[in-house]
Amino acid sequence: MKARIAILPGDGIGPEVTAAAVSVLRDVAARGGHEFSFSEHLIGGCAIDAQGDPLPAETLIVAKQADAVLLGAVGGPRWSDPKAKVRPEQGLLRLRAELGVYANLRPVRVHPRLAELSPLKSDRLGGVDLLFVRELTGGAYFGAKTRTADTATDETRYTTPEVERVCRRAFQLARSRGRRVTSVDKANVLETSRLWRETAQRVAHEFPDVALEHQLVDSMAMLLLTRPAAYDVIVTENLFGDILTDEAAALVGSLGLLPSASLGDGTSGLYEPIHGSAPDIAGRGVANPIGAILSVAMMLRYSLDLPEEAGRVEAAVDRVIDAGVLTRDLGGEAGTREVTAAVLAQLAALAATREAA
Ligand SMILES: NC(=O)c1ccc[n+]([C@@H]2O[C@H](COP(=O)([O-])OP(=O)(O)OC[C@H]3O[C@@H](n4cnc5c(N)ncnc54)[C@H](O)[C@@H]3O)[C@@H](O)[C@H]2O)c1
Ligand SMILES: CC(C)[C@H](C(=O)O)[C@@H](O)C(=O)O
């Protein structure tokens, strides 16, 4: 198959982890006879430096025309002055809104070898296989903002159609998994959450084969650590999803492991690791590339319709972790390149096994 893939490396460790993920895509293309074309574009702080705009027009045009978009990370201390008029993160938020990618899928699976890295007792981690579906283009991130010298507001706004479509996506995904959806809100306090809960309840009637339960976000934050294996698909609003998924990184051992896919209806999918630009380790070749590599596995599955290839990339990553080729965030000594080379070697080994069969 042919595919045009826009690469937006961004800032900090973004270029290091996207380079790793692109080498995996190139390998998949070469082995399967696929024609993937790649083009790199600016986003975030580096785009502010070069063009004064965190999402240059050219980047947006190419992203919209692409079959899929891979993003590294944006932001960093250089652009974090509270008084700055323009911020790297605005570029990412605009990109998500312009692409209409309202459903952000963040799978969380604990690799048995890494269970000991979690602050939780490993007997709580067996069988943890979560899929967060985070609403990505609404809520406090996109509401009106006001600011005077001593008062600031961020409006949280949700409409019924916005909640319906993301809940529907969560229920659809639950059908191919454990058929359980947990909808997370703060309906005891927030009006937007009451709308969310009513809407989730209504959408549930379309999926009688999927069980729905509601959890308040504060309680969910605890349950995620005390009973993580009890959940399947967790659907929630933008801000709660951001926070809960970084918390979930503690279950798997490192933020550097978690991927994401952001999907809309018929638009380019956007794929990014859930971590940020990690300024504390940027430029040293030590960033964990697995979150980015698993993000391209999601790209193969959701945008390029290559589910077998996606499964192979995931299997190769599992084998690399089994073999103990780990970056420092996981207690190892391997660099970004060594881990990437190990994933490529496992892809070659998997291909050899297929040929021999
Ligand atoms: N999608 C994005 O582009 C995105 C996501 C989150 C944060 N950010 C931005 O990144 C900047 C830094 O934010 P932060 O420090 O709060 O969060 P961060 O995710 O960049 O880093 C948090 C911690 O996790 C570590 N870490 C993250 N990814 C890693 C990886 N792949 N390998 C090894 N260790 C890794 C970092 O070294 C750091 O100690 C901010 O400007 C923030 O807005 C961007
Ligand atoms: C950088 C920031 C805008 C972003 C978010 O909050 O969505 C990040 O934390 C993420 O999780 O992708």
Ligand SMILES: [Mg+2]
């Ligand atoms: Mg986040």
